[in-house]
Amino acid sequence: MSEGVIVCDGLVKTYNAGKLNEFTALKNINLTIKEGEYVSIMGPSGSGKSTLLNLISCLDSPTKGEVYLDETGISTLNDLEKSRLRREKLGFVFQKFNLIPTMTSFENIELPMRFKGTSLKERKKKVKELLSLVGLAAKSANKPTEMSGGEQQRVAVARALANNPKIILADEPTGNLDTETGKKIIELLMKLNREEKRTLIIVTHDSKIAEKSDYLIKLLDGRVI
Amino acid sequence: MIDVALKNVFRQKIRSSLTILGIAMGIGLILALGAIGEGLNNQIEESFGDVAGVIDVRAVDNDEGISEDVIEGIKYIDGVDEVIPVGSFHITQSTRRFTGMMGGKILGGGGSTLTFTGIYPPDQDYLIGEQIIAEEGRKLDDSDDGEFVVLLGSSAAETQFLNIGDEIEYERREDDKTESFYFQVVGILEETGDSDIDNAAYVPLATMQELEDDDTITSLKVKITDIELVEEVTQDINDYSEEAKAFSFLTVVRQLESTLGTIQLAVYGIGAISLLVGGIGIMNTMIMSVMERRREIGVMKAIGATTTTILIQVLQESAFLSLIGGFIGLMLGYTSTSLITRYTAFTTIMTPELVIMGLGFSLVLGMGAGLYPAWSASRLDPIEVLRYE
Ligand SMILES: Nc1ncnc2c1ncn2[C@@H]1O[C@H](COP(=O)(O)OP(=O)(O)OP(=O)(O)O)[C@@H](O)[C@H]1O
Numbered sequence: 001m002s003e004g005v006i007v008c009d010g011l012v013k014t015y016n017a018g019k020l021n022e023f024t025a026l027k028n029i030n031l032t033i034k035e036g037e038y039v040s041i042m043g044p045s046g047s048g049k050s051t052l053l054n055l056i057s058c059l060d061s062p063t064k065g066e067v068y069l070d071e072t073g074i075s076t077l078n079d080l081e082k083s084r085l086r087r088e089k090l091g092f093v094f095q096k097f098n099l100i101p102t103m104t105s106f107e108n109i110e111l112p113m114r115f116k117g118t119s120l121k122e123r124k125k126k127v128k129e130l131l132s133l134v135g136l137a138a139k140s141a142n143k144p145t146e147m148s149g150g151e152q153q154r155v156a157v158a159r160a161l162a163n164n165p166k167i168i169l170a171d172e173p174t175g176n177l178d179t180e181t182g183k184k185i186i187e188l189l190m191k192l193n194r195e196e197k198r199t200l201i202i203v204t205h206d207s208k209i210a211e212k213s214d215y216l217i218k219l220l221d222g223r224v225i
Numbered sequence: 226m227i228d229v230a231l232k233n234v235f236r237q238k239i240r241s242s243l244t245i246l247g248i249a250m251g252i253g254l255i256l257a258l259g260a261i262g263e264g265l266n267n268q269i270e271e272s273f274g275d276v277a278g279v280i281d282v283r284a285v286d287n288d289e290g291i292s293e294d295v296i297e298g299i300k301y302i303d304g305v306d307e308v309i310p311v312g313s314f315h316i317t318q319s320t321r322r323f324t325g326m327m328g329g330k331i332l333g334g335g336g337s338t339l340t341f342t343g344i345y346p347p348d349q350d351y352l353i354g355e356q357i358i359a360e361e362g363r364k365l366d367d368s369d370d371g372e373f374v375v376l377l378g379s380s381a382a383e384t385q386f387l388n389i390g391d392e393i394e395y396e397r398r399e400d401d402k403t404e405s406f407y408f409q410v411v412g413i414l415e416e417t418g419d420s421d422i423d424n425a426a427y428v429p430l431a432t433m434q435e436l437e438d439d440d441t442i443t444s445l446k447v448k449i450t451d452i453e454l455v456e457e458v459t460q461d462i463n464d465y466s467e468e469a470k471a472f473s474f475l476t477v478v479r480q481l482e483s484t485l486g487t488i489q490l491a492v493y494g495i496g497a498i499s500l501l502v503g504g505i506g507i508m509n510t511m512i513m514s515v516m517e518r519r520r521e522i523g524v525m526k527a528i529g530a531t532t533t534t535i536l537i538q539v540l541q542e543s544a545f546l547s548l549i550g551g552f553i554g555l556m557l558g559y560t561s562t563s564l565i566t567r568y569t570a571f572t573t574i575m576t577p578e579l580v581i582m583g584l585g586f587s588l589v590l591g592m593g594a595g596l597y598p599a600w601s602a603s604r605l606d607p608i609e610v611l612r613y614e
């Protein structure tokens with residue numbers, strides 16, 4: 001096995017196997033992503049981008065093949081270990097922000113730390129840090145409905161960073177934002193990649209974003225091209 | 226994450242309030258019914274507590290009576306404290322002579338008749354109770370044996386219009402001839418609430434035996450050392466002699482209690498159904514709440530919440546709903562039973578056990594009702610939830 005932080009080895013994902021609506025979304029994917037790399041994934045709608053990201057983030061399991069994170073095959077992990085891995089090694093940014101609507105920015109950002117069991121004192125310190133990192137120190141008590149889309153996505157980025165993950169996974173993080181705001185989010189993510197050496201994987205339809213990445217994975221009909 | 230659970234409870238204020246109200250009514254009803262039941266039990270105990278510990282023994286054949294030997298024998302049965310012979314003598318015509326202002330005048334008979342209860346004066350404390358005092362005059366004393374004196378219960382004195390110093394006429398019948406004897410009222414007891422005592426007219430047994438030239442004892446009161454032994458000793462006395470038949474009020478009390486128990490069971494059943502309805506309300510609310518929050522729960526799982534975290538979170542929520550309902554129910558139950566106690570003659574009793582039971586019930590109910598919603602929430606697949614909503 002190679003030295004990649006993420007290694008996909010012969011990944012196949014078949015939905016509804018054996019049924020009439022059987023569909024193979026990923027067909028033999030082999031990838032190696034090294035620590036600190038910025039990778040973008042592009043491809044037409046339905047090509048399997050989100051499916052691939054779900055497999056890498058242990059939310060779903062492959063029909064065939066194996067995903068290695070830090071050289072650990074994720075099929076060997078139980079549910080509890082997968083949850084722990086998700087909250088400690090991975091940070092997620094979603095297209096639709098997915099903040100908890102009843103919680104303030106502060107509470108949303110500290111959530112992964114609460115799942116982990118971090119003390120209140122540490123949480124307060126870390127959330128403060130993250131809020132100023134994403135430029136929202138003044139919005140700590142705001143609920144998602146009291147913020148713009150760009151601001152919400154910045155809170156989401158801060159939440160993704162809460163437990164200091166090595167890897168940040170973003171599925172169309174700019175999909176719900178205007179170009180200008182989207183650019184700022186991408187710049188923020190790139191800064192985290194460059195300055196803090198976090199591995200960054202962004203799924204996008206925007207070729208301008210893809211251009212800046214260390215390398216580009218193009219998917220078509222479940223294959224890398 | 227109890228704070229999060231608590232916050233979630235109040236997200237849908239009206240819905241949660243209604244759910245809580247449902248539980249509160251159920252718990253309130255159960256507690257009120259329980260407190261009324263306790264009150265009833267207590268009332269039975271109070272009414273029968275004194276007499277329940279006494280075994281009545283009657284001669285099987287009234288002419289033969291109960292022999293000395295048998296009386297002595299009963300004294301040695303385990304658990305027997307004291308054996309009190311009692312005689313019962315009916316006054317055929319209630320006539321009494323006034324010695325007061327209208328001195329010597331005989332008044333015509335009035336209404337109901339009295340029954341003389343012949344006792345040995347030293348036994349009166351066992352029979353009446355040491356703590357009961359004579360409201361007027363005095364109780365019997367040892368020197369009264371053979372004297373024509375009578376000690377009246379409060380109701381007996383009242384219904385017969387008798388005062389201290391009045392005399393009650395007792396007619397002895399012998400071969401169609403009657404002869405009158407006059408018993409002077411020496412004391413009137415305070416009211417006891419025990420109708421046996423309040424309606425009694427106690428006279429010295431020796432006087433009556435002499436008068437009737439008959440010393441057969443037809444009735445005994447047996448005091449026992451421990452109320453728990455009542456049934457056992459009653460049985461032992463019945464086994465011991467053919468001459469006497471023993472029975473105790475405790476059997477009646479037990480019967481009453483078991484009837485009450487059945488009623489209570491039915492009543493608790495009603496309460497349980499209302500609680501069940503409350504529980505279904507919680508379940509309904511929790512299922513809706515989980516459905517509305519599918520996405521949120523999916524996100525939490527995606528960013529690292531474990532199945533257990535979600536499970537506990539939802540369970541906490543439903544336990545909270547129910548516990549708040551329980552507390553309000555406690556207040557409702559307490560208030561309503563206090564009002565009953567204050568404004569009616571009936572005394573309800575809210576015991577600590579009832580309170581603990583009520584809160585315990587609501588907690589268990591909340592957890593139980595939350596089990597399915599929590600389970601289904603914890604099983605939500607984040608990919609599905611995030612993709613389709
Ligand atoms: N649970 C599922 N059951 C059946 N088919 C599925 C399921 N999930 C995804 N698919 C199919 O797999 C294919 C890949 O889906 P995926 O979501 O990975 O596409 P995508 O590249 O992310 O597209 P988009 O750019 O629109 O987000 C699609 O054709 C989709 O219909």
Ligand SMILES: [Mg+2]
Pocket residue numbers: 049050051171
């Ligand atoms: Mg997608």
